[in-house]
Amino acid sequence: MIDIKNVRSNFPIFQNNEDLVYLDSAASSLKHKNSIRDVMNYYMQSGSNVGRGSYKIQLNTSEMYEESRKYISRYLNAESEKSIVFTKGATHAFNMIAYHFGNKLKKGDEVLTTKLEHHASFLPWQRACNKAGAKLIFSPLDNDFRINIDKLLDLINEKTKVVAITLVSNVLGYVTPMEKIIKKAHDVGAIVVCDAAQAAPHQKLDVKELDCDFLAFSGHKCFGPTGVGVLYGKYEHLIEMDPIEVGGSMVDDVKEQYFTTAEPPNKFEAGTPPIAQVIGLKSAIEYLNQVQGKKLEDHINELRNYAVNRLLELKDIIIYNPRAEVGIITFNLKDIHAHDVETFLASDNVCVRAGHHCARLLMDVFKTSATIRISLHIYNEKKDIDKLIFALKKASNFFNTLEEVK
Ligand SMILES: Cc1ncc(COP(=O)(O)O)c(C=O)c1O
CATH class of the missing domain: 3.40.640.10 (Type I PLP-dependent aspartate aminotransferase-like (Major domain))
Structure with missing residues (x-):
C-alpha cells in the first residue's frame, strides 16, 4: 500500500493547498520537492x-x-x-x-x-x-x-x-x-x-x-x-x-x-x-x-476502478474508456458542456481538464466537441474521487435544474 501522507509530503503544493483535489496530472504532474530544491540550488549557488x-x-x-x-x-x-x-x-x-x-x-x-x-x-x-x-x-x-x-x-x-x-x-x-x-x-x-x-x-x-x-x-x-x-x-x-x-x-x-x-x-x-x-x-x-513499479500500478488501478464505479452512480454519465490501462478517465455528463462542468468543479478546488485535449480528431470520432478528463498519479487517494463525485452530482443537479427552469 502506498502511504499517501508520506507521498504528499514530497509535493510542497499540498502544504498551502490542503484541500486541493488534483486530478489533472496528464496535463502536468505536481512537482517533487527535490526537483524544486535542485532548480533553486542551481540559481542560488x-x-x-x-x-x-x-x-x-x-x-x-x-x-x-x-x-x-x-x-x-x-x-x-x-x-x-x-x-x-x-x-x-x-x-x-x-x-x-x-x-x-x-x-x-x-x-x-x-x-x-x-x-x-x-x-x-x-x-x-x-x-x-x-x-x-x-x-x-x-x-x-x-x-x-x-x-x-x-x-x-x-x-x-x-x-x-x-x-x-x-x-x-x-x-x-x-x-x-x-x-x-x-x-x-x-x-x-x-x-x-x-x-x-x-x-x-x-x-x-x-x-x-x-x-x-x-x-x-x-x-x-x-x-x-x-x-x-x-x-x-x-x-x-x-x-x-x-x-x-x-x-x-x-x-x-x-x-x-x-x-x-x-x-x-x-x-x-x-x-x-x-x-x-x-x-x-x-x-x-x-x-x-x-516509485515506478507494481505498487504504483496497483495503486493507480485501484483508484481508477474505484473512480469508474463511482462515476457510474451518475445517471447521466458517458464514460469513453471504462477499461483504460493507466489512470486516465474521459467522460461527459449528458447534455452538459464539459467546460461548464469543469468550471463548476473548479469552484470546489477540484482540478480536472475539459476540452479536446489537443486530440481534436478523436473528438470527431467521439462525435463531441469536448470531454472531461481526470488523470491520476501517486498522490491521489479515494478521498479525491469522493470529492469529485460529490462535486459532479452537485453540477448535474445544478445544470439539470437550470434546464427544467428553462
Ligand atoms: C500524448 C502527448 N504527447 C505530447 C504532448 C505534448 O507535450 P508538451 O506540451 O509538454 O510538449 C502531450 C501533452 O499533453 C501529450 O499528452
Missing part, C-alpha cells in the same frame, strides 16, 4: 552557463547538466548518453524529427499515425506531408476507440517512411503494444517515432528493448520542471539529422560561408539550454524511478 568556461561554478554546472543526461540515458537503457538530447519538451522533439525526416519525404510516400494522437505527435507530420505531397494515413480505431493493431500492421508497406504513434493515449489511457508495429515498420525501412509523453510518467521505458528510432517525453509530466524534455534517438539517426536551430554551442567549425556541426547531442542544443530545468529533471526522474 551557480547560475552560470554550461560548457563555456573553466571557472569553478561553471565546471560544477556543466558536470550537473551532463550528469542529468547520463542518468536519463541509464534510466531509458539507451545505448549511450550521446543519444539523449534535451529539448523544450515533447512538442519540440517531434518538430525536430519531422523537420529532418519531413524534408526527405517525397510525393507518394506515407506517414502512418492514428486518431488517438496528441497534436504534438501528428501535426508536424501533417505539415511535412502537405509540403512534400506525401500522404498522412490514419490507422482505424476499434469500437472502443483502441488502435486496431492488425489493421495498422496491414497499412505498413514499402511506401511507409514514418510511423508516429503514442505509447499511451492522453485521452483514453490505452497502452499501444508497439513490438509488432516497430518490427514491421523496420522490415519496410520506416522509422518509428514513439510519443512517450504519457507513458514516461507511468511506465519504465526501455528504448533498447522497444527498438524504436525515436522517443520523446516532457519533464513537467514526470514531477519535474516545465521547459525541458527528452528526445532519445538512435545515434545513427542523430548523426545524420539536420538540427532545426543553429547558433552557439552546436558547431564544430565556422567559416564565412559554411559551418560544420558538433556531434550529437550538442548539435541539437543550440544556444544556452534550459540548465536549471535539466538539473531539476534528474531529481524528478530519480523519484519516478524509485
Whole structure:
C-alpha cells in the first residue's frame, strides 16, 4: 500500500493547498520537492552557463547538466548518453524529427499515425506531408476507440517512411503494444517515432528493448520542471539529422560561408539550454524511478476502478474508456458542456481538464466537441474521487435544474 501522507509530503503544493483535489496530472504532474530544491540550488549557488568556461561554478554546472543526461540515458537503457538530447519538451522533439525526416519525404510516400494522437505527435507530420505531397494515413480505431493493431500492421508497406504513434493515449489511457508495429515498420525501412509523453510518467521505458528510432517525453509530466524534455534517438539517426536551430554551442567549425556541426547531442542544443530545468529533471526522474513499479500500478488501478464505479452512480454519465490501462478517465455528463462542468468543479478546488485535449480528431470520432478528463498519479487517494463525485452530482443537479427552469 502506498502511504499517501508520506507521498504528499514530497509535493510542497499540498502544504498551502490542503484541500486541493488534483486530478489533472496528464496535463502536468505536481512537482517533487527535490526537483524544486535542485532548480533553486542551481540559481542560488551557480547560475552560470554550461560548457563555456573553466571557472569553478561553471565546471560544477556543466558536470550537473551532463550528469542529468547520463542518468536519463541509464534510466531509458539507451545505448549511450550521446543519444539523449534535451529539448523544450515533447512538442519540440517531434518538430525536430519531422523537420529532418519531413524534408526527405517525397510525393507518394506515407506517414502512418492514428486518431488517438496528441497534436504534438501528428501535426508536424501533417505539415511535412502537405509540403512534400506525401500522404498522412490514419490507422482505424476499434469500437472502443483502441488502435486496431492488425489493421495498422496491414497499412505498413514499402511506401511507409514514418510511423508516429503514442505509447499511451492522453485521452483514453490505452497502452499501444508497439513490438509488432516497430518490427514491421523496420522490415519496410520506416522509422518509428514513439510519443512517450504519457507513458514516461507511468511506465519504465526501455528504448533498447522497444527498438524504436525515436522517443520523446516532457519533464513537467514526470514531477519535474516545465521547459525541458527528452528526445532519445538512435545515434545513427542523430548523426545524420539536420538540427532545426543553429547558433552557439552546436558547431564544430565556422567559416564565412559554411559551418560544420558538433556531434550529437550538442548539435541539437543550440544556444544556452534550459540548465536549471535539466538539473531539476534528474531529481524528478530519480523519484519516478524509485516509485515506478507494481505498487504504483496497483495503486493507480485501484483508484481508477474505484473512480469508474463511482462515476457510474451518475445517471447521466458517458464514460469513453471504462477499461483504460493507466489512470486516465474521459467522460461527459449528458447534455452538459464539459467546460461548464469543469468550471463548476473548479469552484470546489477540484482540478480536472475539459476540452479536446489537443486530440481534436478523436473528438470527431467521439462525435463531441469536448470531454472531461481526470488523470491520476501517486498522490491521489479515494478521498479525491469522493470529492469529485460529490462535486459532479452537485453540477448535474445544478445544470439539470437550470434546464427544467428553462
Ligand atoms: C500524448 C502527448 N504527447 C505530447 C504532448 C505534448 O507535450 P508538451 O506540451 O509538454 O510538449 C502531450 C501533452 O499533453 C501529450 O499528452
